[in-house]
Amino acid sequence: MERHDVIVVGGGLAGLRAAVEAKLRGADVAVVSLLYPMRSHSVAAQGGINAALGNADPSDSVERHAFDTIKGADYLADQDAVLEYCQDAIERVLELDRWGVPFSRFEDGRIAQRPFGGAGFPRTCYAADKTGHAVMHTVFQQALRLGVAFYNERAVLRLARDEDGVRGLVAMNLQTGELEAYEAKAVIMATGGAGRIYARTTNSHQSTGFGMALAYWVGAPLEDMEFVQFHPTTLYGTNILISEAARGEGGILLNAKGERFMERYAPEKMELAPRDIVARAIWTEVLEGRGFENEYVHLVISHLGADLIMERLPQIWELALKFAGVDARKEPIPVQPGQHYTMGGIETDKHGRARIKGLYAAGECACVSVHGANRLGGNSLLECVVFGARAGASAAEDVQRRGFDGKEAVERALEEVEGRIKVLLERGREEGHSNPYRIRRDMQQAMWEYVGIFRDEEGLRKGVETIRRLRKEYRESAGVPAPPGPFNQGLLDALIIEGMLDVALVVAEGALRRTESRGGHYRTDYPKRDDEKWLKHTLAFYTPEGPEFDYKPVVITRWQPTERKY
Numbered sequence: 001m002e003r004h005d006v007i008v009v010g011g012g013l014a015g016l017r018a019a020v021e022a023k024l025r026g027a028d029v030a031v032v033s034l035l036y037p038m039r040s041h042s043v044a045a046q047g048g049i050n051a052a053l054g055n056a057d058p059s060d061s062v063e064r065h066a067f068d069t070i071k072g073a074d075y076l077a078d079q080d081a082v083l084e085y086c087q088d089a090i091e092r093v094l095e096l097d098r099w100g101v102p103f104s105r106f107e108d109g110r111i112a113q114r115p116f117g118g119a120g121f122p123r124t125c126y127a128a129d130k131t132g133h134a135v136m137h138t139v140f141q142q143a144l145r146l147g148v149a150f151y152n153e154r155a156v157l158r159l160a161r162d163e164d165g166v167r168g169l170v171a172m173n174l175q176t177g178e179l180e181a182y183e184a185k186a187v188i189m190a191t192g193g194a195g196r197i198y199a200r201t202t203n204s205h206q207s208t209g210f211g212m213a214l215a216y217w218v219g220a221p222l223e224d225m226e227f228v229q230f231h232p233t234t235l236y237g238t239n240i241l242i243s244e245a246a247r248g249e250g251g252i253l254l255n256a257k258g259e260r261f262m263e264r265y266a267p268e269k270m271e272l273a274p275r276d277i278v279a280r281a282i283w284t285e286v287l288e289g290r291g292f293e294n295e296y297v298h299l300v301i302s303h304l305g306a307d308l309i310m311e312r313l314p315q316i317w318e319l320a321l322k323f324a325g326v327d328a329r330k331e332p333i334p335v336q337p338g339q340h341y342t343m344g345g346i347e348t349d350k351h352g353r354a355r356i357k358g359l360y361a362a363g364e365c366a367c368v369s370v371h372g373a374n375r376l377g378g379n380s381l382l383e384c385v386v387f388g389a390r391a392g393a394s395a396a397e398d399v400q401r402r403g404f405d406g407k408e409a410v411e412r413a414l415e416e417v418e419g420r421i422k423v424l425l426e427r428g429r430e431e432g433h434s435n436p437y438r439i440r441r442d443m444q445q446a447m448w449e450y451v452g453i454f455r456d457e458e459g460l461r462k463g464v465e466t467i468r469r470l471r472k473e474y475r476e477s478a479g480v481p482a483p484p485g486p487f488n489q490g491l492l493d494a495l496i497i498e499g500m501l502d503v504a505l506v507v508a509e510g511a512l513r514r515t516e517s518r519g520g521h522y523r524t525d526y527p528k529r530d531d532e533k534w535l536k537h538t539l540a541f542y543t544p545e546g547p548e549f550d551y552k553p554v555v556i557t558r559w560q561p562t563e564r565k566y
């Protein structure tokens with residue numbers, strides 16, 4: 001059995017930043033990650049990271065950043081957490097600069113900042129349109145320099161828990177196919193978002209939400225999962241992201257009639273209104289017959305000029321050319337909305353602690369909450385470094401008062417996983433077992449169709465019923481025909497699909513219950529925000545029959561909720 005004070009699950013930006021912090025504070029730290037860290041979804045982040053440095057406009061401030069975040073969140077964010085997050089932002093971004101992130105710069109050498117949706121000032125720092133790539137390299141180098149231990153290509157399949165909280169975990173080594181047991185005094189979940197529960201998403205194949213299910217299964221509640229962000233501009237056909245940076249630099253949206261339709265939806269902010277508003281506007285145009293092929297609209301950047309495009313948006317140009325055959329220097333890019341970000345996640349406090357002793361979470365799998373009902377662009381990389389560092393610090397502090405007494409809990413978890421695998425393999429040999437991939441596809445379709453950009457009671461009921469039916473089918477008859485062994489993707493996916501179904505059910509049921517519209521959650525049958533009934537966070541607790549729901553108040557300090565107009 002491997003033993004470390006702190007084990008971080010996931011080698012994305014949040015996980016790496018947490019590992020660095022815990023290590024700097026003297027803990028023995030390991031990262032257990034499904035992917036080699038540089039293959040994590042964080043690497044795909046394009047547009048940038050927010051901090052009120054005031055380089056582009058000196059009148060920007062921490063308070064303005066906090067206000068924009070809270071308004072963007074449709075007032076569902078906890079305001080105390082948001083303020084601290086915007087304060088920490090400055091130090092965390094300057095620290096990245098010192099560590100060597102090649103930020104794009106103004107002529108005078110200061111870090112450049114560009115406008116992003118929902119922000120009152122140009123506040124987004126960037127490294128061209130490959131910010132995630134640059135930041136990940138830098139933080140990974142720090143982790144290697146400090147001697148963080150890495151167990152890569154390990155899929156964590158269960159957390160081990162006893163009366164005293166989380167004690168360790170069980171992972172599958174993909175290279176050998178064998179199960180491995182790990183004991184830890186603190187486990188930090190940093191497994192990223194749940195985009196793959198949807199059919200159309202910008203997220204990588206590993207953004208399954210499975211890490212959220214792991215925490216949920218041991219009793220940690222999932223918070224605000226019905227709030228899902230649909231990005232307005234994903235490439236038609238593949239749903240690869242076309243960053244908001246394209247609009248930040250001056251790109252415009254046109255429908256099939258050549259109209260700049262954002263005039264009708266957000267006359268002031270136009271294309272730079274928050275994502276939920278722009279996504280609904282595009283989808284309304286399409287549904288009302290003003291899109292192309294009933295599927296997409298045009299994003300035009302050609303007027304920005306080839307020089308600017310190649311300097312500031314080179315990746316967007318390349319993606320459009322490679323994946324849609326479009327040269328954005330001359331032609332419009334076909335775009336449609338797609339799932340992009342999971343606002344909800346494992347409930348944590350401002351310091352990354354979950355409700356269960358020994359369990360922490362940071363990054364997209366966590367919900368602090370700073371994004372509330374809708375996250376602003378550039379605020380997520382920031383969340384990874386701010387709350388990654390905080391979770392790492394909390395864990396390093398707490399492990400000083402905790403021993404390794406979790407051997408039995410870890411062994412029980414190991415047996416449980418072995419049991420699951422045995423059932424899947426045995427069923428796989430029987431005729432007529434259900435194919436987990438078919439179950440997954442049906443789930444993804446149902447989520448897109450019924451729990452998507454526009455929601456209503458009838459659709460949500462269908463969504464919930466479908467997911468419940470698929471979950472039952474999975475439990476009763478899912479099987480994997482292949483024997484265990486190295487790189488058994490079929491077996492691994494089958495195990496992960498169980499978690500995806502549970503997470504999808506939490507999203508769908510939470511959305512059905514919430515009879516209002518707020519941020520990313522839009523109900524055509526309840527089109528208004530309802531602060532009297534719904535200015536509260538949703539909490540979902542696991543039971544074998546399905547989620548049990550509870551609610552908790554939103555922390556409001558300085559900024560009273562008002563109508564959100566752009």
Ligand SMILES: Cc1cc2nc3c(=O)[nH]c(=O)nc-3n(C[C@H](O)[C@H](O)[C@H](O)COP(=O)(O)OP(=O)(O)OC[C@H]3O[C@@H](n4cnc5c(N)ncnc54)[C@H](O)[C@@H]3O)c2cc1C
Pocket residue numbers: 009010011012013014015032033034035036037039040041042043044045046047048049131132154155156157190191192193202203204206207210211241243340341362363364365377378379380381382384
């Ligand atoms: C295309 C795209 C562009 C984006 N652009 C921006 C942007 O410009 N600015 C911004 O602020 N945000 C952006 N975002 C959002 C932001 O990038 C993500 O929210 C953030 O990077 C998530 O980081 P993370 O560390 O939480 O998770 P990830 O980077 O997704 O890492 C998750 C890690 O967990 C591991 N893992 C998962 N499951 C398991 C398991 N069971 N066992 C072991 N390991 C596991 C994976 O291997 C991976 O290493 C973008 C997102 C996308 C998809």
